[in-house]
Amino acid sequence: MEIIGTVQEMKGFSSQVRRAGKTIAFVPTMGYFHEGHLDLMREGRRRGDVLVISLFVNPTQFGPKEDFKSYPRDFERDKKMAEGVGVDILFAPETSDMYPPDHQTIVRVEKVTQNLCGRSRPTHFQGVTTVVLMLFEIVMPDVAIFGEKDYQQLATIQQMVKDLHMSVEVLGMPTVREADGLAMSSRNTYLLPDERKAALSLYRSLQRAKELLQKGERKTDWILREMNGILRSESLVRIDYIQICDAHTLKDVDGIEGDVVVALAAYLGKTRLIDNLVYRKPT
Amino acid sequence: MEIIGTVQEMKGFSSQVRRAGKTIAFVPTMGYFHEGHLDLMREGRRRGDVLVISLFVNPTQFGPKEDFKSYPRDFERDKKMAEGVGVDILFAPETSDMYPPDHQTIVRVEKVTQNLCGRSRPTHFQGVTTVVLMLFEIVMPDVAIFGEKDYQQLATIQQMVKDLHMSVEVLGMPTVREADGLAMSSRNTYLLPDERKAALSLYRSLQRAKELLQKGERKTDWILREMNGILRSESLVRIDYIQICDAHTLKDVDGIEGDVVVALAAYLGKTRLIDNLVYRKPT
Numbered sequence: 001m002e003i004i005g006t007v008q009e010m011k012g013f014s015s016q017v018r019r020a021g022k023t024i025a026f027v028p029t030m031g032y033f034h035e036g037h038l039d040l041m042r043e044g045r046r047r048g049d050v051l052v053i054s055l056f057v058n059p060t061q062f063g064p065k066e067d068f069k070s071y072p073r074d075f076e077r078d079k080k081m082a083e084g085v086g087v088d089i090l091f092a093p094e095t096s097d098m099y100p101p102d103h104q105t106i107v108r109v110e111k112v113t114q115n116l117c118g119r120s121r122p123t124h125f126q127g128v129t130t131v132v133l134m135l136f137e138i139v140m141p142d143v144a145i146f147g148e149k150d151y152q153q154l155a156t157i158q159q160m161v162k163d164l165h166m167s168v169e170v171l172g173m174p175t176v177r178e179a180d181g182l183a184m185s186s187r188n189t190y191l192l193p194d195e196r197k198a199a200l201s202l203y204r205s206l207q208r209a210k211e212l213l214q215k216g217e218r219k220t221d222w223i224l225r226e227m228n229g230i231l232r233s234e235s236l237v238r239i240d241y242i243q244i245c246d247a248h249t250l251k252d253v254d255g256i257e258g259d260v261v262v263a264l265a266a267y268l269g270k271t272r273l274i275d276n277l278v279y280r281k282p283t
Numbered sequence: 284m285e286i287i288g289t290v291q292e293m294k295g296f297s298s299q300v301r302r303a304g305k306t307i308a309f310v311p312t313m314g315y316f317h318e319g320h321l322d323l324m325r326e327g328r329r330r331g332d333v334l335v336i337s338l339f340v341n342p343t344q345f346g347p348k349e350d351f352k353s354y355p356r357d358f359e360r361d362k363k364m365a366e367g368v369g370v371d372i373l374f375a376p377e378t379s380d381m382y383p384p385d386h387q388t389i390v391r392v393e394k395v396t397q398n399l400c401g402r403s404r405p406t407h408f409q410g411v412t413t414v415v416l417m418l419f420e421i422v423m424p425d426v427a428i429f430g431e432k433d434y435q436q437l438a439t440i441q442q443m444v445k446d447l448h449m450s451v452e453v454l455g456m457p458t459v460r461e462a463d464g465l466a467m468s469s470r471n472t473y474l475l476p477d478e479r480k481a482a483l484s485l486y487r488s489l490q491r492a493k494e495l496l497q498k499g500e501r502k503t504d505w506i507l508r509e510m511n512g513i514l515r516s517e518s519l520v521r522i523d524y525i526q527i528c529d530a531h532t533l534k535d536v537d538g539i540e541g542d543v544v545v546a547l548a549a550y551l552g553k554t555r556l557i558d559n560l561v562y563r564k565p566t
């Protein structure tokens with residue numbers, strides 16, 4: 001595995017690979033890897049001749065009161081883990097290289113970012129789409145792989161790529177979970193033992209939603225009431241949102257007809273966790 | 284010359300050319316060609332193995348009260364003119380193909396778009412940067428060529444390409460003028476004979492600024508007063524702005540030290556014309 005530290009060198013490498021007629025698979029990350037990241041990398045390994053991952057804690061996707069400074073980092077550990085799953089290139093640029101002092105361009109996806117996390121994190125997704133477009137320009141991937149755990153992020157990037165007629169294929173991979181069901185997240189490391197236990201109620205509430213959907217329940221208010229009940233039984237959980245949305249537009253739905261995503265965000269102490277369940281209309 | 288009418292076909296063509304190791308030069312246009320356009324195309328002919336031009340009157344760069352509907356169009360004439368200067372591909376997409384109904388992604392350059400035309404046309408440049416980025420993704424050019432007549436547009440696109448780490452080279456070409464000095468513009472066709480005569484004062488005022496700068500005048504207020512005097516002597520001219528700005532940031536300057544652009548916009552009846560003069564610090 002080679003480590004590339006500058007935008008210029010990465011662009012040079014990518015254009016050489018493309019000129020040689022080889023394909024590039026790309027997994028953008030903010031580091032502090034867990035099995036979820038490794039799963040994306042393994043899929044990347046299968047999808048491209050060359051597997052590039054980026055490790056960049058992107059400041060523009062954090063709000064002013066969010067955890068940019070404390071976001072967990074461990075470069076040496078990440079390096080070994082990436083090497084272990086066969087990554088070819090680890091691209092780890094400096095912030096000043098990605099965003100020089102006069103940087104002033106923003107990429108915004110307007111509709112699909114309004115609901116869910118977009119409500120409590122109003123500038124988050126424009127930070128994500130701006131940096132992902134920049135990374136796509138630098139890495140020039142044929143395919144880029146994201147986790148479905150960040151469902152709205154995935155939908156937003158897919159919308160951006162479609163709207164801007166970009167040539168990269170954007171692939172979503174199912175959420176990887178701990179043995180007890182908690183969705184893997186680099187932020188799980190913030191949780192105190194009691195919070196870790198209480199956090200399982202997020203998964204339990206989604207499982208209850210799945211059960212109801214599979215039994216044929218089609219009224220969202222009933223499903224949401226059940227989920228609320230499960231989360232409220234844990235005093236350490238503070239709900240940010242629980243919503244059932246159209247899986248493509250991410251607008252709230254009243255009754256369940258097409259594909260939907262049941263999505264939630266909740267605080268455990270200062271730690272904000274998200275999770276979701278995609279329910280596809282049985283065909 | 285081949286005409287390509289769909290985004291999909293254009294992308295297929297471009298990736299084939301790139302895979303074959305050939306370079307693409309690109310001139311994006313809104314059609315109704317004059318010598319200024321042809322000059323950009325001739326430069327493109329010299330710069331790339333394959334010369335692609337686009338002809339697309341982009342609705343998102345027109346304000347609600349602007350001339351999108353009446354913007355002059357003559358596809359048959361444009362086709363012949365493009366063929367005459369050796370264009371390989373004329374890409375002329377449908378609006379619904381470029382902007383499908385759920386299109387919702389916007390590319391914005393924040394600072395360099397605030398002054399000058401950005402004041403009177405607040406959504407103009409985000410329409411320009413969005414469509415130009417889309418066209419770059421579709422056409423995949425090595426070099427793209429724009430006229431310096433639209434100086435703020437050129438500066439904005441150069442900033443976007445730099446900020447987003449895009450691989451295309453953006454080249455500006457000097458303004459092409461009529462025999463008497465009026466900057467060529469597709470909108471000159473709107474001018475009534477009296478307005479056409481009065482419009483020459485735009486060029487005369489820029490010539491006066493050049494004279495003063497070359498004589499060593501360094502106070503912008505004096506230069507602007509002289510220019511104002513020339514334009515106000517024409518009763519048909521209504522000034523939108525006359526400003527002297529840093530040639531890179533496009534912020535107003537008081538005294539002239541580095542490279543500057545003297546830029547103006549004025550109405551002749553309903554027709555809004557722009558022109559400018561770039562004055563580079565003698566070295």
